[in-house]
Structures are given as C-alpha cells and as structure tokens.
Amino acid sequence: MKGLKRIWNIRSITTDIKSRNVFKPLTITENEPDLEHYANNSIVDYNSIRMASERIKPFIHKTPIFTSQYMNKLTGRNLFFKCENFQKTGSFKFRGATNIILRLKELYKSNEFIAVTVSSGNMGQAVSLAATQQNIKSVIIVHRNCSKVKKEAMKSYGSTIIEYSTNRSDEDAVARPVLKEIGERGVYILCNPFIIEGQGTIGLEMMQQIPYLDAIVVCSGTGAVTSGIAIAAKAINPRIKVYAAEPQSANSIERSLNTGKRYLFEEFPTTIAEGLKTNLRSHSWDVIKDYVDGSITASEEEIKEAMFLIWQRMKIIVEPSGATATAAVLSSKFHQLPKELKNIGVLVSGGNIDLKNFSWKE
Numbered sequence: 001m002k003g004l005k006r007i008w009n010i011r012s013i014t015t016d017i018k019s020r021n022v023f024k025p026l027t028i029t030e031n032e033p034d035l036e037h038y039a040n041n042s043i044v045d046y047n048s049i050r051m052a053s054e055r056i057k058p059f060i061h062k063t064p065i066f067t068s069q070y071m072n073k074l075t076g077r078n079l080f081f082k083c084e085n086f087q088k089t090g091s092f093k094f095r096g097a098t099n100i101i102l103r104l105k106e107l108y109k110s111n112e113f114i115a116v117t118v119s120s121g122n123m124g125q126a127v128s129l130a131a132t133q134q135n136i137k138s139v140i141i142v143h144r145n146c147s148k149v150k151k152e153a154m155k156s157y158g159s160t161i162i163e164y165s166t167n168r169s170d171e172d173a174v175a176r177p178v179l180k181e182i183g184e185r186g187v188y189i190l191c192n193p194f195i196i197e198g199q200g201t202i203g204l205e206m207m208q209q210i211p212y213l214d215a216i217v218v219c220s221g222t223g224a225v226t227s228g229i230a231i232a233a234k235a236i237n238p239r240i241k242v243y244a245a246e247p248q249s250a251n252s253i254e255r256s257l258n259t260g261k262r263y264l265f266e267e268f269p270t271t272i273a274e275g276l277k278t279n280l281r282s283h284s285w286d287v288i289k290d291y292v293d294g295s296i297t298a299s300e301e302e303i304k305e306a307m308f309l310i311w312q313r314m315k316i317i318v319e320p321s322g323a324t325a326t327a328a329v330l331s332s333k334f335h336q337l338p339k340e341l342k343n344i345g346v347l348v349s350g351g352n353i354d355l356k357n358f359s360w361k362e
C-alpha cells in the first residue's frame with residue numbers, strides 16, 4: 001500500500017516464526033467461533049463489563065482518584081480525577097487490550113494468533129504488553145510521526161512495528177495489506193465490543209470509588225472508552241451525565257451528535273492531542289448516540305493550559321490527549337452546564353509523553 005513503510009518486513013517475521021516452529025497454522029474448524037462475527041455480535045452491557053473487570057483484575061492497576069482544591073475553585077465544582085496515566089503502559093488502553101487478548105485466547109483456545117493494531121501510540125503499547133504477557137505475538141502499525149518514546153516502548157514490550165505515512169484517516173485501509181500478508185493468524189484489534197467492555201471497567205471503578213458522581217467527562221477519540229464508561233456508569237446510576245471531551249479540530253462526536261449521523265474525517269485532524277486524531281468508530285457510535293449527553297470541545301490553547309495546570313498543580317505527568325477532559329471541564333462551555341452537576345469525574349487518560357522532544361505546538 002502506498003504510504004506504508006516497513007521498517008521490518010512482516011513476511012520475514014512470520015517466516016522466521018514458522019521456521020522456528022513457534023506458530024502452527026491456526027485452523028478455524030466448524031466448531032471454533034468466527035471471532036469477527038462473535039466480536040461484532042456480542043453485547044456490551046453492565047454484566048459483560050463486570051465480567052471484563054474480573055477478567056483483567058490480575059493484570060491491571062486499580063488507579064487512584066486525585067482531587068485538587070485549586071481546580072475545584074477554578075470550576076466551582078468538585079472534580080475527581082481518575083488517574084489512568086498511572087495505568088500499566090501509561091494509559092487506560094491497557095484495560096481494553098488485556099480484555100481482548102484474554103477473550104481471544106479463550107475463544108481460540110490458543111495463543112497462536114498474531115494481534116494486529118493501528119495506533120497513535122497508546123493502544124500499540126497496550127496491545128504489545130498485553131499480548132506479550134499472554135505469550136502472543138503482536139504487530140503494531142503506527143504513523144511515522146508517532147512519538148519516539150511510544151515506539152520504543154512498543155518495541156521493548158515485544159512488538160513488531162510497521163510505520164505508515166499516509167494522512168488519510170482510515171486505519172482499516174492501513175491495516176488491510178498487513179493483515180493480508182500475515183494471513184489467517186492475524187487478528188485485527190481496534191475498536192470493537194471487547195475493547196469497549198475493557199475500557200468500560202473504568203466507569204465501574206469510578207462509580208465504586210465515588211458513588212455520588214453527577215457527571216463524568218471522558219477524553220474521546222474512537223469513542224470506545226466513552227461508550228464503555230457510559231454503559232457502566234448509567235447502569236449504576238441512570239441519572240448520571242456522561243460527556244465526551246474532544247479537541248475542537250477533532251470533534252467527530254460533536255458533529256455526529258449534531259446531525260444524528262456518524263461523522264468521519266477524511267484526513268487526520270491537526271491537534272496536539274495525538275491520541276484523539278482519529279475517527280469515531282461505528283461500535284462506539286451505536287452506544288454514544290443513545291448514552292452520551294453531549295460533547296464538550298476544547299481549543300488547542302485550552303488543552304495546553306489544562307496539561308500545564310495538571311503538571312503544575314497536581315504534580316502528575318499527563319499527555320495532551322489525557323488532559324482533554326480537564327480542558328473541557330475548565331472551559332466556558334462546561335461552566336454553562338447546570339450547577340446541580342456538582343461532583344464531576346474527569347478522566348486523565350494517559351501520561352505518555354516524550355519529555356525530551358515534547359513541543360507545545362501541534
């Protein structure tokens with residue numbers, strides 16, 4: 001595919017693996033489930049999220065909730081920051097990745113598949129570690145502009161990295177030729193119900209930690225974490241509000257909610273929040289259109305300011321994507337929401353930042 005640069009030839013990897021007899025060909029017999037069909041047709045609900053929570057518990061951190069009097073004063077509300085920047089691999093993505101890897105292993109009754117994902121960095125790191133922990137190979141396809149620390153981390157967790165350079169916002173098109181080359185052992189992992197139920201475990205945990213939350217604000221890209229949290233939180237308290245937080249330039253949820261039709265960017269939008277430069281996926285949209293109460297967008301300046309405040313005031317490292325929900329809560333749009341929304345859960349979704357090369361420009 002044009003624009004796809006291999007820094008490691010995938011065929012040589014699989015041949016190498018075959019010659020070392022690590023992988024036997026994976027044959028899908030009549031009795032084995034068609035995974036794609038299974039994933040696409042499974043229902044994410046409170047129960048499946050609770051089961052995911054039990055499934056991933058031995059592998060993940062239960063992350064803390066931080067508060068800041070300073071931030072409370074700024075917003076006039078009580079903010080509860082769910083610090084998933086402390087999650088393994090530095091972002092919440094490890095929850096969904098662990099869940100899907102365990103689910104696939106369960107379904108295949110084998111670890112002889114190759115997990116393939118397209119990632120701006122955090123999902124790649126998460127899939128990489130989750131797969132390696134289960135003795136499963138993984139291939140991560142990243143944009144060549146992906147930050148060096150994220151690429152290094154993926155490699156160190158054990159993945160093969162493939163770089164691409166197109167700016168077309170179509171992850172599936174980028175993944176297709178790689179999957180074709182890998183053959184039947186390749187399993188494509190992006191936003192699907194197994195990921196959503198894994199990310200939804202954050203909602204469950206937040207509601208256990210702070211049962212009296214009135215609203216939760218979630219940094220949103222593909223919408224997987226937003227939809228998972230919305231399902232879990234609203235099952236526990238149907239009156240709770242759930243808002244997506246998006247960069248102004250990457251506001252596919254806002255646009256989709258305004259028109260009632262999923263909006264897709266043709267090119268990756270420009271934003272400092274690299275994890276959110278993506279499109280709302282259909283599985284998430286199916287949930288978001290019914291469960292999410294709105295999208296609050298933040299300008300680039302607001303995202304940078306929120307990131308700065310989190311570093312400065314709360315003494316924790318957050319990346320721009322991870323600061324987007326905080327930026328939304330600090331914005332004038334959020335200020336206009338009813339004052340009865342007093343106790344607000346704010347997702348701090350990730351802290352993977354290249355401290356040496358970080359630039360405050362998008």
Ligand SMILES: Cc1ncc(COP(=O)(O)O)c(C=O)c1O
Nearest residue numbers: 122221222223224225275349350
């Ligand atoms: C730090 C961070 N926050 C939020 C998101 C958005 O998550 P989702 O794609 O589930 O909407 C991402 C996605 O890469 C991310 O890396």
